[in-house]
Amino acid sequence: MSDYHEIVNLNVGGTRFATSWHTLTWVPDTFFSALLSGRIPTVRDETGAIFIDRDPKLFGLILNFLRTRDIDLNNVNIRALRHECDYFGIMPLSRRLALCDEMNHSSCGDVLFYGYLPPPLNTPLPNNSNSRNGNGSRKNSTASSSEAPTNRTHSRNSSLDLRAVGRIPSQDQLSRCGRGHSRAASLGNADGHKGLRPPEVNTWADSMKVQIIKAHHNWVAVAYTHFVTGYRLTDSCGWYVVFQSPVQDSVIERIALNAKTGGSANSSGNNSAGTDVMLGITSGPLVKLWAFSTHTEPVRRTLIGTFNLGVRVEHLLFVGPQLVALSGAASRSKAGVWHTSTQHWQTQDVAHLTTYDTAGSFLLLGTATGAINYIDMQKFPLRMKDNDLLVTQLYKDPNQEPISAISVYLTPKTNLCGNWIEIAYGTRYGSVRVIVQHPETVGHGPQLFQTFTVHQSPITKVSLSEKYLISVCSEYNHVRSWRVTRFRGMISTQPGTTPKAAFKVLALEAPTAQAHNDCGPYGEQDEEQIFIQKIVPDSDTLFVRLASNGKRVCTIQSVDGSAVSCFVVAECEGALRPRRLLLAGHRSGATQMWDLTAPIDRAAKPAAPHSGEGEESPEKDGGPSPDELVRLLSTCDLDAQPAQPAPHSPNRPLAP
Template identity: 90%
Template sequence: MSNYQEIVNLNIGGTRFSTSWHTLTWVPDTFFTALLSGRIPTVRDETGAIFIDRDPNLFGLILNFLRTRDIDLTNVNIRSLRHECDYFGITPLSRRLALCDEMNHSSCGDVLFYGYLPPPLNGPLPNSSGRNGSNVSRKNSTASNTDVAANRTHSRNSSLDLRTVGRIPSQDQLSRCGRGHSRAASLGNTDSHKGLRPPETNTWQENMKVQIIKAHHNWVAVAYTHFVTGYRLTDSCGWYVVFQSPVQDSVIERIALNAKTGGSATSSGNNTTGTDVMLGIASGPLVRLWAFSTHSEPVRRTLIGTFNLGVRVEHLLFVGPQLVALSGAGSRSKAGVWHTSTQHWQTQDVAHLTTYDTAGSFLLLGTATGAINYIDMQKFPLRMKDNDLLVTQLYKDPNQEPITAISVYLTPKTNLCGNWIEIAYGTRYGSVRVIVQHPETVGHGPQLFQTFTVHQSPVTKVSLSENYLISVCSEYNHVRSWRVTRFRGMISTQPGTTPKAAFKVLALEAPTAQPHNDCGPYGEQDEEQIFIQKVVPDTDTLYVRLASNGKRVCTIRSVDGSAVSCFVVAECEGALRPRRLLLCGHRSGATQMWDLTGPIDKAAKTLQAVASATTSSGNGGGEGEESPVPDGGPTPDELVRLLTACDLDATPAPVVVPQSPNRPIQP
């Protein structure tokens, strides 16, 4: 009998199938042609059927395709079926499924995709030939605006990426929008080294990974290992490169960005007027500060100064035009401040610094001794004679618990009388407290308003907004939220703060990577805030969730499949209306942007509608419980899929402080 007519009995994962030799082998060069020709050893069960340890349900679909050249994909997981087709080598079906799968994915992203900034083509690396840099080429230190538009930027509104040619802004357009330059350009300065390294080396790939992203107004700073590139957004030109920092020999660990400074900066007798943006970079204990002015050609860059904090900088930020560097290294905690108008740098010990927040011109500092201190930046110039930052104690925790998170909310009343302030803070022992400065208690410290002891692990995040109090503890980012009742904009004691939700924003990120993968909450305090959930370190998927109840707003996936290395949410003012953008830096060196404004507004309106319906029906205890917004984090199926690429054995355990008998008694 011919092989074509021979019956083949198969045992697929315990399910018996019978078919013909011809059906299994009409597609050439497959698993079955190799199996039946003897090139693959066979294993047979007790009945003599060939045993193959695969999914019988998916195999049944593949066998029907081999029989009929047709397939019914109703209620079929296309990705799983495609995986099986690849295993068996059924190329005709695999190609069809690939097209079906690609119908839902695009390198242009979905409707939320806002822009793409490609990685540097020939990014600079630190000088490795010596301090004088004599062996490092300084060619091509500047580039034309056309080079920038054609090769360096891409957004929804302009330019092109590395894959497809799009619309390129003309040179006249760029001259009207600002002065663009290539990423390898020194912007008219010669103090940076431009050593290049072949892109195929591992060192190159690690150096060109996006490490940190910061945004302010319509500016974005993208930090790589040794340099920072700055982009600006305009309605006509979209995103384009404006400046680049000098290449640093040491690894950049922190950056700070301040746009629209509008003042003047002077360093060593050089006056820089019309400054568009200021950029601070921290490496170890050293802080470097530059001012960039885009009102000249080429872009003018002025080094304001290099400052030494004395200990490693752990936080770098601007409070207004002042640059602040903080370190929380135990008893050696320090604060360094550089003031724009006086051009003066000061450092001072701030013992046991653990956390901070800003409110207007105030910088609030939480400490391990339970004290909340503050520095008033507006009074900074008046204290030049005694060289004292005047770190003043505002409040002391009643149990002297170490303060690990702090959030300040300035109510509308603050702008009227200036002495109403609300502060929420969390402690190492899991307590969450709210303190309030009343107008009638001016001259006295804030009063303790309310205490929550629901967390059993250290509180890592706390946020007090107009409508919600949100806290996060270290047990896999467990979140508790409360609804805040207000009267004339101020916290009301009747009926008081009520529990809202409890959920987890699971993140299996290494502790060293968390500063640049902060889950949030993000957003202004008078609007709905959000969490960004990145479950595993190497993933192209992020989950956007409401901070108030954990419901999912949307799911973000990289348009090119590259893993997300860092992210931040920023209010962008460069568009026709303010947009809330999610900016993702990738291991490929690219930066991808997603417009979350619409989904967040829709989710917030849905919650308001549900809350109104619940209130009108008299059921006040189930607010948001019947919201049609999908549940928050990854489903079990999504989570398992994410964890397949994650080595759980190498994942650090959550930090949990055991409940010891010495824990302070709560009031």
């Protein structure tokens, strides 16, 4: 009987092991002590060995640790081994592996980590006086009204307060889904925040998830379900809270931000002169526009007006100081413009609107009939009284294919009002075309330059830059890129564009979430552009890739383990050079920032061959590796069979 207790025969996943009772039980309170004491029922194979249905390779590593108190971690998946240690209850080894795992992840981020904006602590409380007057009716929809100042002032104390509360929570304080933020949880239990729970939101955590992020110059607007917080970047103070919008009764669906660089009294030409920030938000068909004077203490907030487009606003943007609202509803496509000089809101039906882009003072509109129209914002003061937005046709597709994406490139010799332009556009039938209007064609409309028919699905995005033409179709964001040859700054017909790369930027987001998780491309047209790849909805990992060839620039992982809910790439002006920042909003309510400037420069350097002009060697696809993809997909329910991305983008195609 004693021999039976000394030698233990195990069958682990089909592999046989023999060890001693003492080896398996020297660590107290483990799976093995419970198994050998009879507290866990045993299953034996035909030889009488105890069968354990686990990975035999990982079990062999654990058994060697129990024998020698040592372990060799070369070529070992530490995360998988730690999972097995937790299963068997081998806590001495599990704690060591946890430390090894933590060495690869820091709550301070890596060298690219730039900043952390915690969930707002001074959350504005609902106040009926912000949205209704004394008799319960809403304020005049077009009148400008001055509101009470925000409860967060522009001061060095605000910056210091933000730094004090900006400590990143530890891993133990957060769950992987990002809803375990201890600070947010404690605030959610406060009585003062009960008013943040409108009928359509079940929990405080849901309402505090970052929904949208917009950036302009050194300003960032972070939109939650019912209010928006504004931050400013300075070299001396870093990021600090400057303003918060009033709490809205309805869910905020779109926001737009315009930061004036000068903030002079004559820059706006209205009674909000001296303001340096304008914020627009939409809920359904309604648009609210505020102006913020951040050079005063406290910050002065002025409600310019509440406007009605008549249909749900699908896109909100600034073209210069003018606020533009667009809707591509199948029955009624409309455009609405608030002009800063006339203080007038004007709406107009725009037939079959499907996509848009901006170029200087021009707003270009693609239509389902194959026409490209434009609106010149500088002519508004002359015609606003006539209720005419001067929608003018610029070009008509030769096959009248519905236009689903558009990109405008202004050649270096042009000015904001000039007509030396190049336009790339994609159609619903998969065609990509380039049209040009150069000095030699002045007096005529744009001429068709080149057509590509390499896509078999609707085009969702196009980008024409100084060096590349990039197109994306709806087949899981399949990308095609071409190198563009230029002569004296203008696209050249000799030798023309050269195929560069083809790859996919896989994203399994639902179409409703893609509006604020657009993969790109991001970046100025005279530099390298990038894609941001988020694989699954609750992912804490983003892959940054060059738009020209798909090469991976870097991998970004949340410093607090919370899932990314939205993201955007923005150029922020610094003291020495502009920084290209990736701004990621999270389910925890925090915003995390990453500086992509240096890695993009490094990734783009090999693109120039040492021997001069010529094609680079083909790059390996920079998306997730099979191991990374499997790990990410393990958190996603593929049984839902997510639909392929619809032709929809936050800054180009509108819903058909």
